[in-house]
Amino acid sequence: MARIGDKLVEMGLISKDQLQVALFEKKRTNKMMGQTMIDLGFITEQALSAVLAQSSGFERFDPKSTVVDPDLIKKFPKEVAARYRVFPVSVDGQQARLAMADIYDVLALDQARRYFPLGVEIMPLVCGETEINEAIDQYFGYELSIDGILRELETGKHDVSAAAISSDSGYVHPLVRLVNALVLDAVKVGASDIHFEPEGMFLRLRYRIDGVMTQVRTIHKDHWPAVSHRLKIVSGMNIADKLNPQDGRFGITVGNRKVDFRVAAMPTSHGENIVLRILDKSKSLLGIPQLGLSENNENLLMRLLKRPEGIIIVTGPTGSGKTTTLYGILAHINSLDVNIMTLEDPVEYELPLIRQAQVREGTGMNFSDGVRALLRQDPDIIFIGEVRDKDTATMALRASMTGHQVFTTLHTNDAAGALPRLGDLGLDATLMAGNIIGILAQRLSRRLCPSCREMKTASAEECRILGADPDKPPKIGHPKGCENCRHTGYKGRLALHEILPMNKELDEMVIEGASMNMIRQAARKHGFIPMADDGIGKVLKGSISVEELISTVDVTDRL
Ligand SMILES: [Zn+2]
Incomplete structure (x- = not known):
């Protein structure tokens, strides 16, 4: 363990003289180097375990800022924890995390392994001995x-x-x-x-x-x-x-x-x-494959993202998962060779490499000031949290005309609704045409609990809603309820989408001031899949129930 001593000297945490004293003391007491230095008061336990964590590449466990599940502790004997100075922190799928006072103690690791499910890989976490004792006291006492x-x-x-x-x-x-x-x-x-x-x-x-x-x-x-x-x-x-x-x-x-x-x-x-x-930072940062897009929509989105400039709008009511989708997209295009900047109200999740600015309507920088300032920072890709006024909308579109990829959100019920909404804000139709690449609309639907959903043959009425042949009724899922879903039958949510890619014909229609319905009709000729159909696809896959479909999207024309 002389290495740790040298490392501490190198980092300036102890002096060479202190190292000599510690080496001498270590010979006398036969204790470990780290412990010797703590005993001598040269370094604190927290500082030592931080250095150990850094030099070993293992994470550090800090009991003060961590809450451990008591159910996990119940399966772990206190004697084993105290004797081998280990503490169970989490089990997640195939990986368990175990805080250890000495991460190289193979015997302790072997002893602890017996109390985790078979085949689980154990990740040691660096932790000071006093901290382990405190955690044991807290959780077992x-x-x-x-x-x-x-x-x-x-x-x-x-x-x-x-x-x-x-x-x-x-x-x-x-x-x-x-x-x-x-x-x-x-x-x-x-x-x-x-x-x-x-x-x-x-x-x-x-x-x-x-x-x-x-x-x-x-x-x-x-x-x-x-x-x-x-x-x-x-x-x-x-x-x-x-x-x-x-x-x-x-x-x-x-x-x-x-x-x-x-x-x-x-x-x-x-x-x-x-x-x-x-x-929950670990939960909310999804990649594009985890956004719940149908295969068709995912391919379409990927194609839109390849366009070097223009604006992509994500629409939906509050709480429909727009931000999650946009973060997923930004995380996908994020790399060292592009400059991504965002204006948000508020900044919800911090993304590496992306410069995120907080907008404070009323008291500080507002969206339109923000866009102006942001454009002077030489960005390639811009995410504007929300377009609420003509000024911001115009600047967002101008940015998209001058070599930037721009993303923003709007509150509208469907994709085509974004076009008249921008018109209502006072935006010039000629500015919109050609610069809007595509509009993605979404809603969140409760997902059927995969552990307990019941698959039944669809009734005649359900067939009508789903547009299925009643002579060959499909099997669809119904909520039941189990431990896993707190007896609700639902677990988590799944987004339903529609993506409207703009093209020359639709641009012409926008300039001519066509109604939303006319735009939808024209889009369908080009293969546009409305959100109701995306939802039906998800019902037929057993992901959501017909009840949830009806309460999430408008299928009244089928009832
Ligand atoms: Zn369930």
């Missing part, structure tokens, strides 16, 4: 289930002062554990938002999952002041202020996922209402 913690709160007296619930190693305090447990639970079930809603006598907790609000549990109102206190502390809000709306944020690692929480507090007649928006 205290109640971690939501129900258990609530029972604990009801039976004992607890100090709910700010000092007691603001400390970092506050897991001793049940309220700190309660907030962690709630956050872990919400991330595990795939919620996008957590709502804490104070009512007269109780606090209602609801999650938004796949776009739908779901009641989770009610908590006695006595706990709310302290829980809201804790939430406001971790998200950096002013705890003294309970009368004004406040925003904050915090980030933690849940298992193996880095998750950001955007927190908003709002005073109501029953106390402060707090909503946590969950930004």
Whole structure:
């Protein structure tokens, strides 16, 4: 282990003299080099494990900013963790992550392996010995289930002062554990938002999952002041202020996922209402193949992206996944030889290599100022979060005429609707024609749970909606409900799309001021597939149900 000593000298973390002292001490005590230097006070355990992580290429485990699933801990004996100084962090598919005080301890690794599912590959994470001991103390020594913690709160007296619930190693305090447990639970079930809603006598907790609000549990109102206190502390809000709306944020690692929480507090007649928006960074950055595009649409999108200049518009209502799609596209074209710049309100996910600027309507840089400034930064590709006014729209189109690939979003119901919407903003039709390359419209539909969906032969009515031959009815999926989907029958969401590629004929029609319907009719002659048909294709594949199709897209002409 002399190497680590040299490395620390090289990095300037210890002096050569200190290394000599440590080598001498090591011979005397027969301890490891790293431990010797910690004992001598030359370096802190955190600094040492950061250096070890860096030089070994392994990640570091920081128990203070990570929430580990207690279900995983249950399967792991405390004796093994304590004796071999290891701690299980996550199991995800074929990979498990194990924090180790000594990542080269083969015996510890072999012992720990027995408590993970067979065939799982174990990734060691670097962690200090004290930190491992603390994690063991926290996870094996205290109640971690939501129900258990609530029972604990009801039976004992607890100090709910700010000092007691603001400390970092506050897991001793049940309220700190309660907030962690709630956050872990919400991330595990795939919620996008957590709502804490104070009512007269109780606090209602609801999650938004796949776009739908779901009641989770009610908590006695006595706990709310302290829980809201804790939430406001971790998200950096002013705890003294309970009368004004406040925003904050915090980030933690849940298992193996880095998750950001955007927190908003709002005073109501029953106390402060707090909503946590969950930004799961690992979940939201999808590549183009994961966007749920049909094969036909994916090929079409790829063709549009090959065009060196012009504007591509993604449309849909709020919460229809437009940003996810655009990030997927940007991640696809992102490389070292292009300069991609974005203007967003707000910047939701940070993408490597891409320069992202935040727009603040009203108080700071607005979209039209932003586009102007951005064009002076020599970009190749521009993403403008949203086109809301003539000024921004005109500049976006001008940029697309001068050698830039431009992406933006609009709120319209379908792809063809984007053309009259831009006209309504006051945009000149001759500017639109030839510069808009294509318009992608989308909606999100709840996906049938793959573990429990039931495949049944379609009824006559379903055949009519699907445009299928009733004499040869297809098999389609229905929701059932199981553990995997919290008995809803649905798991996650799937986007339905339509892509309208522009061409000379459609450009002419735009200039002549043709109606949306005329444009759709003309587009169909060129092979345009409306969103309803894309949805039908997804029903026939068993991905979504007929009920979801009807509630997501307009199929009234088939009912
Ligand atoms: Zn299910």
